[in-house]
Structure formats: C-alpha cells, structure tokens
Amino acid sequence: VSNFSSIKCKDLFLIYVLLCPCSCEGILAQDLSTPKENQNAYIAASYVKFLEAAGARVVPIMINQTDEEYRRLFKSINGVLFPGGGASIFSSGYQRSSKIFYEMALEANRRGDYFPIWGTCLGLEQLFLLTNGVSLLTRTNTTAVSLPLKFTKGKSKMFQGFPPELMDALALEPLTENSHRWSLAMEAFNSSNTLTSFYKVLSTNTDGKTEFLSTVEAFDYPIYGTQWHPEKNAFEWRRPFVAHTPSGVRVTFFMAEFFVSEARKNFHRFATEDEENQALIYNFSPVKSSAKSIFEQIYYF
Numbered sequence: 001v002s003n004f005s006s007i008k009c010k011d012l013f014l015i016y017v018l019l020c021p022c023s024c025e026g027i028l029a030q031d032l033s034t035p036k037e038n039q040n041a042y043i044a045a046s047y048v049k050f051l052e053a054a055g056a057r058v059v060p061i062m063i064n065q066t067d068e069e070y071r072r073l074f075k076s077i078n079g080v081l082f083p084g085g086g087a088s089i090f091s092s093g094y095q096r097s098s099k100i101f102y103e104m105a106l107e108a109n110r111r112g113d114y115f116p117i118w119g120t121c122l123g124l125e126q127l128f129l130l131t132n133g134v135s136l137l138t139r140t141n142t143t144a145v146s147l148p149l150k151f152t153k154g155k156s157k158m159f160q161g162f163p164p165e166l167m168d169a170l171a172l173e174p175l176t177e178n179s180h181r182w183s184l185a186m187e188a189f190n191s192s193n194t195l196t197s198f199y200k201v202l203s204t205n206t207d208g209k210t211e212f213l214s215t216v217e218a219f220d221y222p223i224y225g226t227q228w229h230p231e232k233n234a235f236e237w238r239r240p241f242v243a244h245t246p247s248g249v250r251v252t253f254f255m256a257e258f259f260v261s262e263a264r265k266n267f268h269r270f271a272t273e274d275e276e277n278q279a280l281i282y283n284f285s286p287v288k289s290s291a292k293s294i295f296e297q298i299y300y301f
Contacts, residue, residue: 023055023056023057023078023079023260023263023264024056024057024058024059024076024077024078024268024270024276024279024280025051025056025057025058025059025077025078025079025080025081025259025260025263026058026059026060026061026073026077026079026080026081026101027043027047027048027051027058027059027060027061027080027081027083027281028043028061028063028080028081028082028083028094028097028098028101028123029041029042029043029060029061029062029063029093029094029097029299029301030042030043030063030083030085030086030087030092030093030094030122031063031087031088031092031093031094032300033086036300039300039301040063040064040093040301041062041063041093041300041301042298042299042300042301043060043083043281043298043299043301044083044084044085044295044297044298044299045235045286045295045296045297045298045299046231046232046235046236046295046296046297047081047083047120047231048281048286048299049231049234049235050230050231050234050235050252050255050256051081051256051259051260053234053252053253053256054253054256054257054259054260054261055260056078056260056263057280057281058280058281059073059076059077059279059280059281060281060284060299060301061073061080061097061101062301063092063093063094063096063097064093064096065097067100070097070100070101070104071104073279074101074104074105074108074115074268075268076268076269076270076271076275076276076279077268078115078116078263078264078266078268079115079116079117079118079259079260079262079263080101080105080115080116080117080118081117081118081119081120081123081259082094082098082117082118082119082120082122082123082124082126082127083120083121083122083123084120084121084122084123084179084180084229085121085122086122087122089122089125089126089129089135090129090135094122094126095126098123098126098127098130099130101117102117102127102130105117105221105223106221109220109221109222113266114222114262114265114266115222115266115268116222116223116224116259116262116263116265117221117222117223117224118223118224118225118259119223119224119225119226120225120226120228120229120230120231121179121180121226121227121228121229122180123225124216124225124226124227125137125180125182125184125227127223127225128184128195131194131195131198131199132192132194132195133194136184136185136188136189136191136192136195137182137183137184137188138182138183138184138185138188138210138212139181139182139183140180140181140182140183140185140207140209140210140212141207141208141209142178142179142180142181142183142205142207142212142227143178143179143180143181144178144179144239144241145174145177145178145241146174146175146176146177146178146241146242146243147174147176147178147205147214147228148170148171148172148173148174148175148176149170149171149175149176149203149204149205149214149215150171150203150204150205150206150214151167151170151171151202151203152201152202152203152204154200156200156202156217157217157258158202158215158217158224158255158258159202161254161257161258162254166247166250166251166254169247169251170247170251173243173245173247173248174241174243175233175243175245175247175248175251176205176214176226176228176229176230176243176251177228177229177232177233177239177241177242177243178205178214178227178228178229179229179239179294180227183207183210183212183213183227184212184213184227185210185211185212185213186201186204186211186212186213187211189201189213197219198218198219198220199213199216199217199218199219200216200217200218200219201213201215201216202215202216202217203215205227205228212227213227214226214227214228215227215228222262222265224259224262226255230251230252230255230256231252231256232252233248233249233251233252234248234249234252234253235252235296236294236295236296237296238293238294238295238296239294281299284299284300284301285299286298286299287299287300
C-alpha cells in the first residue's frame with residue numbers, strides 16, 4: 001500500500017481482526033465454596049489449556065458482573081464454555097452468568113449471529129436446567145470412572161471430523177472421564193418434550209443401573225455438551241483413571257478443535273486491541289493446587 005504509513009492504529013487493528021481467523025472464547029468462572037480475601041471465584045487451568053490447544057485465546061467471565069457488562073462482553077467474544085465444578089446450578093454467580101449468556105446466545109442465533117456454547121459436566125447440567133426450566137437430574141454412581149461411549153445412531157456435527165479409528169477407540173476404550181454425582185437419565189430425558197425437541201443425544205453411558213446422557217448437541221443451535229471431561233485427558237494428572245493414552249489425548253484435541261472451529265464462524269471482536277488485551281486470561285497467573293484438589297492448576301479471581 002503506497003500510503004501505508006498514513007493508516008491509523010485502530011484501522012490496522014480492524015484489518016487484523018478481519019483477516020486473522022482467531023477467536024476469543026469466554027470461560028465462566030464459578031463461585032469458590034470458601035471465598036478468601038480478594039478471591040471469590042476460580043477457573044481450572046485445564047479448561048484454559050483445552051481451548052488454547054486449538055488456537056483460541058481465553059477471556060475469563062467473572063461472576064457478579066452487571067447485565068450491561070455481560071452484554072458488552074458477549075459482543076466481544078466468539079463462544080463460551082460452561083465448565084465443570086461444584087457451584088449451584090440453581091442459585092450462584094455461575095448460574096446467573098450462564099443464564100444471561102445462554103439467553104443472549106439463543107437470541108443471537110435466532111437472528112443469524114452464530115454463537116456457540118459448550119457445557120462440560122456441571123456445565124451440561126446447567127444447560128439442561130436452562131433449557132427445561134425444571135431439573136430432572138438423578139443421582140448416579142459416576143464420581144470417579146472413565147468409560148467408553150455408547151454412541152446413538154445417526155450423524156452429528158460434533159464427531160463428523162473425528163478419524164474412524166478414534167471413534168472406534170471412544171466406543172471401545174474407557175477414554176471419557178466422569179466426575180459427577182448427578183446425571184440426566186434417558187428415562188427422564190424422554191419424558192420432557194422440551195428437552196427431546198431441543199437436544200440430539202449423541203451418546204449415553206450407564207453406572208450399571210441408570211442409563212444417562214453423556215454427549216449431546218442441540219438440533220437448531222450451536223450448543224454442545226458432555227457429561228464427561230475432554231480437557232482432563234491431556235491436562236490433569238491427579239486421578240489414576242484419567243486416560244492419558246495417545247487415543248485419550250487425541251480426544252482432548254479433537255473436541256477442542258471442533259468447538260473452537262465453531263467459534264470462528266462469527267465476527268464478534270473487541271472494539272480495540274487494548275480492550276482485548278485487558279480482558280485476556282494472560283493478565284492472571286495460575287497457581288499450583290493443593291494436594292487435595294483434583295486440578296493441577298487453578299486461576300483465582
């Protein structure tokens with residue numbers, strides 16, 4: 001460009017975001033069960049690494065922000081992940097922020113603004129509640145076990161890019177780590193017209209007594225969920241039953257790549273480079289977790 005030197009910094013930033021196929025994805029923080037001074041929320045570092053491994057940059061979504069702050073952030077990020085954990089799905093900072101982003105995502109997608117949501121474990125349970133309005137969860141014996149997936153028939157968006165040998169491994173080997181006390185039983189799911197018309201069941205599992213949903217995607221929205229933890233295979237080492245095999249680690253990266261590729265389908269961007277830099281997870285440092293924690297590292301806020 002002959003007049004390149006006359007281009008303003010803000011114009012260069014706009015050129016950059018239009019040409020660069022990158023994405024900024026939000027991860028919901030959740031309430032600490034025992035808040036400390038200047039610390040009332042956290043995000044496990046494995047979720048951050050999960051998205052970064054597929055080329056995304058992460059923006060932590062703090063709890064207890066105003067609706068206006070959440071609306072402004074929604075316009076700046078390309079997708080949002082509801083992580084697993086122990087927060088209340090009925091009344092907590094995690095619940096409130098997830099509800100706001102869920103409703104904004106539905107509205108945006110209805111008007112053609114493609115905005116994906118991913119729920120892992122607690123995040124999927126939260127999605128079921130947000131969709132149905134009433135919780136249909138039941139207790140299952142699934143707090144410390146890795147399982148193969150029982151796939152349902154039919155095609156899916158989530159798994160369409162997976163190599164056949166990895167799909168076979170998912171169906172035959174215990175590659176999906178489960179750390180949940182609550183599940184949505186197939187019987188309960190089938191009793192709800194709201195849920196059956198919204199979610200397509202991609203896989204189920206059983207604890208020996210109850211068959212429950214383990215992987216889902218929405219029919220009409222880019223909303224996805226796993227009751228199991230794809231991020232743990234590559235990034236968490238505190239539990240012996242987590243699958244760190246080559247197939248297990250490949251699952252982590254293929255799941256992350258799928259969701260990040262979904263987030264690249266919209267053009268949400270921060271207004272300025274400075275605003276983006278101030279929002280990124282790079283402004284915080286993870287700390288090594290205590291010996292009792294299931295996480296290797298945690299970000300505290």
